[in-house]
Amino acid sequence: MVYVPIRAGVGGQVRRSNPEPGRGSIRGKSLKLALKLVAVVVVALLVGAGSALLFVRGSGLGGTVSVGPWQTSLAIGSSEADPYTRARVAIAGLLALNRSETIYFTAAQDDAGDALRSGCIYKVAGTDPPARWWSVTLYGADHYLVANDENRYSYGGATVARETDESFVITVGPQETEGNWIPTGGQADDTFSLTLRLYNPDPEAVSNPAGIALPHIVKEACPS
Amino acid sequence: MKTWPMWVAGTIALAAAFHILTVFGLPYGIMDRAMAGIVAEAGGVNKPVYPASATAASRGIVRPSPDLLYTACAYDVSERPVKLTSPVPDTYWSLSTFASNTDNFFVVNDRQVKTDRIEIILAASESTATEEGIPVIVAPSSKGIVLFRSLVPSEDLRAEIDAKRRQSNCKPL
Numbered sequence: 001m002v003y004v005p006i007r008a009g010v011g012g013q014v015r016r017s018n019p020e021p022g023r024g025s026i027r028g029k030s031l032k033l034a035l036k037l038v039a040v041v042v043v044a045l046l047v048g049a050g051s052a053l054l055f056v057r058g059s060g061l062g063g064t065v066s067v068g069p070w071q072t073s074l075a076i077g078s079s080e081a082d083p084y085t086r087a088r089v090a091i092a093g094l095l096a097l098n099r100s101e102t103i104y105f106t107a108a109q110d111d112a113g114d115a116l117r118s119g120c121i122y123k124v125a126g127t128d129p130p131a132r133w134w135s136v137t138l139y140g141a142d143h144y145l146v147a148n149d150e151n152r153y154s155y156g157g158a159t160v161a162r163e164t165d166e167s168f169v170i171t172v173g174p175q176e177t178e179g180n181w182i183p184t185g186g187q188a189d190d191t192f193s194l195t196l197r198l199y200n201p202d203p204e205a206v207s208n209p210a211g212i213a214l215p216h217i218v219k220e221a222c223p224s
Numbered sequence: 225m226k227t228w229p230m231w232v233a234g235t236i237a238l239a240a241a242f243h244i245l246t247v248f249g250l251p252y253g254i255m256d257r258a259m260a261g262i263v264a265e266a267g268g269v270n271k272p273v274y275p276a277s278a279t280a281a282s283r284g285i286v287r288p289s290p291d292l293l294y295t296a297c298a299y300d301v302s303e304r305p306v307k308l309t310s311p312v313p314d315t316y317w318s319l320s321t322f323a324s325n326t327d328n329f330f331v332v333n334d335r336q337v338k339t340d341r342i343e344i345i346l347a348a349s350e351s352t353a354t355e356e357g358i359p360v361i362v363a364p365s366s367k368g369i370v371l372f373r374s375l376v377p378s379e380d381l382r383a384e385i386d387a388k389r390r391q392s393n394c395k396p397l
Contacts, residue, residue, distance in 0.1 A: 036231065040231060040234055040235045040238060041238065043235055043239070044235050044236075044238035044239040044241075044242055045238075045239075045242050047235075047239040047242075047243075048238065048239035048240065048241065048242025048243040048244075048245075048246065049242050049243070049245075049246045051239075051243055052242075052243045052244075052246035052247045052250075053246065055247070056247065056250065077326075077327070077328035078327070078328070079327045079329065079364075081327070083244075083247045083248055084247060086250075086251045086325060086326055086327075087246075087247050087248075087250040087251055089251075089326055090250055090251040090254040090255065090326050091250065091254065091286070092286060092287060093286065093287050094254060094255070094258060094285050094286055094287075094326065095258075095285060095320075095322055095326075095328075095369060095371055096328070097318070097320055097328055097331055098328045098331065100331075101318060101320070101328075101331045101333065132316065133316050133375060133377075135289065135291050137287075137289060137290065137291075139287055143286040143287050144280065144282065144283060144286065144287075144288075145278060145279060145280045145282065145288070145290060146280055147280035147281075148280070151279060151280075153278075153279075153280070153290045154289070154290050154291055156291050156377070158377040158378060159377075159378070195287060197289065199316050199375070200316065200333065200335070
């Protein structure tokens with residue numbers, strides 16, 4: 001008979017054996033991996049989709065051609081439109097016609113480059129653009145018409161009152177003024193944009209939109 | 225071995241994929257929503273709606289023109305072609321068609337029609353059997369939107385132009 005001294009518990013740590021060696025650590029690793037994957041997908045979704053929305057959202061159609069504060073994209077409505085233009089048009093100008101039928105210029109800034117604000121007064125002044133018919137329409141930051149007591153949202157070539165030299169001046173602001181007036185709705189902090197539509201533009205306007213003389217947008221005051 | 229560079233690269237690659245998917249998918253999603261709105265109002269596809277002039281309360285389509293009267297149909301040519309008919313008023317007027325990705329694949333205006341009435345067939349392919357003598361427009365997508373625009377140059381003419389645009393129609397053959 002051999003005598004074996006029992007040492008456990010005397011001067012050392014007692015180690016518990018794992019009934020299923022390795023299983024606990026694998027479960028922990030799997031959980032950690034799953035959490036990492038979820039975090040990657042969430043971050044990628046936020047960054048990817050968020051950057052896409054930031055890129056295509058804006059105050060207007062944006063574009064590649066600028067005339068003063070007015071901008072347009074030559075590819076609006078066209079099958080040659082790049083994916084970003086398509087997405088931008090879908091958000092800010094769904095069902096827009098191609099430029100041979102209509103050219104859409106959008107301005108979200110005045111001539112000085114400052115954002116258009118509902119509490120300020122602007123003069124939109126110019127002469128008839130080269131098209132069969134044109135209109136200037138005011139939209140809120142949400143791309144819809146802005147509520148006002150006059151229910152007036154635009155002026156067109158057939159409705160605008162003209163100066164003696166056939167030019168026109170449209171006042172855009174919160175307070176009623178004599179002559180042509182498009183109300184901004186009056187909330188001082190709201191931004192807005194103007195869209196100038198040229199229906200059946202003249203051929204030279206279609207071929208060279210950058211060469212069209214468009215109305216100036218000049219800030220007069222910001223009373224509120 | 226350090227694995228964090230792999231995780232960062234994977235996140236960037238996946239973010240790029242989501243970015244591209246969002247940019248490509250947005251037009252389709254927004255058109256789907258617009259078509260669903262027209263279908264709900266018209267009571268089905270290939271049927272027209274005649275909304276009142278756009279006001280601040282209008283929320284169907286972004287940046288509507290308050291100077292135009294619109295007639296809209298959500299078309300579906302997957303089973304049968306659709307016949308588009310309309311009187312052509314004595315004002316700016318146009319008939320335009322938009323694919324499911326927002327492309328404006330066809331437009332004709334009052335000056336180009338040269339008669340006081342238009343008939344056009346929208347079909348999935350040129351070989352589709354249609355009515356003889358009526359021009360066929362091939363739609364690049366089986367679903368999309370047809371939009372008639374009529375300019376109201378002055379309030380005196382509104383009733384007359386409104387009565388004519390209410391005769392604009394989309395109907396399956």
